[in-house]
Amino acid sequence: MLFLAVLRRGLYIAIVVSVLTPMLIATALHAIPSLEAIRDLLRVYGDTTLIVMSSEKGFGECYVAKLLNISVSTVNKVIEFPVLAVEAEPSIFLKRLGLSGSNYTAVLVFPRDSFEKLRMPSNVDAIVNGTQIRCTTICCWDSNLALLVSKGILNTSNSYLCLESRESLAVRELESVEKELLGVAKLWTFILILACTPIFYAAQRRVVEALRAEIVVLYSSGASKQDIVASLASVLTALHTASTLFTLALSITLVYVSWSLAKPFIPMLPPSLRTDVVYLALTEILAGALVSCIASRGALKVWQASYT
């Protein structure tokens, strides 16, 4: 009877209005264009390999590596300079960098300027962490430090050298920006739903006040106060849930319709809806259900007002 009265007299409008704003904003914020839409644009960014140092095994192909100062003894002098020591099979690793590595066991690759300045012989003795290693010298790579590649030079290290494609790095950065934006949007909408709880309460109290006559009829026909409060709470929860689901559907339609209408005038990427919006809808339904328990107690006040 209460539910029919609400539907017949259009009392659900207040509840629909109260739930509309948070749901509409949540949907709009969770429909920002996804990275997938611009992934094709990133393909033109190419497949160049980047060399990245990392304190943990990162993305791409990773090798144990360390920045070290090594001493190199040539024919008549000992020179100390910084190297990037990499624990790897030289032939495989140097091939990945586009350098000809051949079949040596330890290779020292120099930047062009220092290779020419130092007039390096083809073989040198390098002292790495107190151990002497016979290295073959190679020219050249683009850097301001030398590269030492060998197996067994670094048994343990807390840093790695990773070879990652340029596209993968760009995708990773864009993904992190997308994650950050969505994280803030989620937190903001969550607080908005909590802040709107008093508005849900105000809307539900309006419905309870408007049902004054029905409450009095129910009480006069023998229904207990508890039963009336419980039925009101169920009606309000059902109304709130239905309104939330309706506004969710309406918001999704609105977002896609406004995109398709604006598309011919403004170049825009297509919206892509995230499933997180469902969790926000569930939060809103839960908040409304809790509020309806308090708002339905307003029936007691209505009853008191009618009999005093």
Add this chain to the structure above:
Amino acid sequence: MHSLERCSKGMASVIHIVLRVRVHALLFSILALALLTWLSLASLALAHTLLNIYDSFFNVDRGVVVSSQGFSPLTALISRAEVEKRLAGIKNITVEFYLVTPVVINNRVFLMRSSNVPEGCVFIGDSVARELRVGSSDHISLSSAFKVEILYAKVCGFVKGSWIEAPYSLVARIRGVSEGYYSLAVVKGSEEALKEVYRAFNVEEKVRLFNIVVSVLPRLANESHAKLYNSLTEAYAVNLGLYRDYALYLAYAIALSALLGTPLLGLHTSKSLADVVQVYRFVGVSRRLAVAVSMLIGLIIVGFSTTLALILMHFANIFTISVLGFTLTPKPQVMHLAIVAPTLLLLYTGGVARGVLSEAE
């Protein structure tokens, strides 16, 4: 005069009674409105920070920026010689050239810009240094995000910020550009001098001179075309198909629609004031006065909640975004408050007045 005095006395006594008997209902509204106003202000402030990200990084302030067509300063390039040639002969201006590049350190991307730093050295932003746990005289490896290159530099000092400063040669090497090329130039000077700068780039003088960006496009058929933008961020974002103004309208729409439910709260406030209003109507207070008093109460509630929202805005800085080592925080502007507070006042007191009118009938 006499009736005005009676009216204000009447108002004061009604407000006094309302505060004594209905303070809990008013507190409920104040808290709800404060939260909504805070969210509304925070969203506008965050959108403002995001949409002016480059302007604050380069400290454009009241300068004119010369750059080229590109997605961001990280991909745009201008020739220093060409810009200097155009600006030759203009007095009382200072020109700062910046080259910016993304740089990968410890598997994270940061921004690096050219500065007056000794060769082989870098100055690290304090927040970057904290994140990478590097101290003075430490050595760090810098990887290019454009080519197969890893470089090595000594940390010679720190700067306040979230970026890394390095000598031009190092930045150019990591970015992979030849000598003499920069991302952008910021020209500063008097209003008259800046007008001459516009003429040098064949841009028509506009009424609003400051903060306008001149973008010099690459030479097409031996001619360079200039375009004007209202913000540095817009000049770059437009090439990605993002229009700053539309993004701003969306932010305003979201911020203001967060307040759309407040008339319902206003109606609820009027409901909780109903019995007080009825008593006053019974003793002869006019309907107009009853509505005026409730609107005044609405105004006080909006005042309190806006103050509370501003306090929340200052202390609860929870809406932050980390991009390229930068932590972007909402920076509230007076303009945002000037839009949000009147909207709230209109919607909430409108709800209160509507409720009291129907109660008084």
